[in-house]
Amino acid sequence: MTGTLEKLEATIAARAKEGKADSSYVAKQLAKGRLKIAQKLGEEAVETVIAALAEDDAALTGEAADLLFHLLILLHERGLSIAQVLAELDRREGKSGIAEKAARPK
Ligand SMILES: N=c1c2ncn([C@@H]3O[C@H](COP(=O)(O)OP(=O)(O)OP(=O)(O)O)[C@@H](O)[C@H]3O)c2ncn1[C@@H]1O[C@H](COP(=O)(O)O)[C@@H](O)[C@H]1O
Numbered sequence: 439m440t441g442t443l444e445k446l447e448a449t450i451a452a453r454a455k456e457g458k459a460d461s462s463y464v465a466k467q468l469a470k471g472r473l474k475i476a477q478k479l480g481e482e483a484v485e486t487v488i489a490a491l492a493e494d495d496a497a498l499t500g501e502a503a504d505l506l507f508h509l510l511i512l513l514h515e516r517g518l519s520i521a522q523v524l525a526e527l528d529r530r531e532g533k534s535g536i537a538e539k540a541a542r543p544k
Contacts, residue, residue, distance in 0.1 A: 443506065443510065443520045444520060444521070446507065446510055447510050447513075447514070447519065447520050449464070450464050450510055450511060450514050451514060453465045453468075454468050454514060457469075464511060467508075467511050468511065468514070468515060472512075472515055472516075475508070475511055475512050475515050476512060478508050478511075479505070479508045479509060479511075479512050482501065482504045482505045482507075482508045483505060485501045485504065485505075486498070486501040486502055486504075486505045488501075489501040489502075
């Protein structure tokens with residue numbers, strides 16, 4: 439799973455380096471700049487929510503994939519990696535559960 443995201447991240451970095459906006463969708467998105475990239479991610483998030491509420495599993499799977507893809511593009515544009523995001527999730531693991539909170543001394 440993580441390997442898939444890292445592979446796609448590497449592809450995004452390669453397309454960014456090549457910078458061929460006429461032949462690469464990723465390069466085309468990056469050429470639009472941060473604002474448009476962020477807007478696109480927002481659109482994909484809304485489409486994912488709509489699919490979750492009103493569409494079938496295949497539609498939601500597709501929208502979730504679009505969401506992750508465009509998140510990777512935005513992270514690349516900001517100079518961040520998926521490893522940094524996953525490290526943050528790892529850091530939180532075991533620190534925020536309701537059970538753990540209840541067990542903590544007051
Ligand atoms: N996951 C995707 C992916 N998903 C969608 N798309 C492109 O997005 C287009 C459609 O986007 P939308 O449905 O959002 O349509 P739209 O809103 O009208 O179009 P835009 O606003 O996005 O331009 C498709 O025709 C594809 O060209 C993608 N293009 C590329 N990838 C991945 O990125 C890699 C690199 O792609 P290139 O940069 O094109 O080499 C590929 O190998 C794939 O793994």
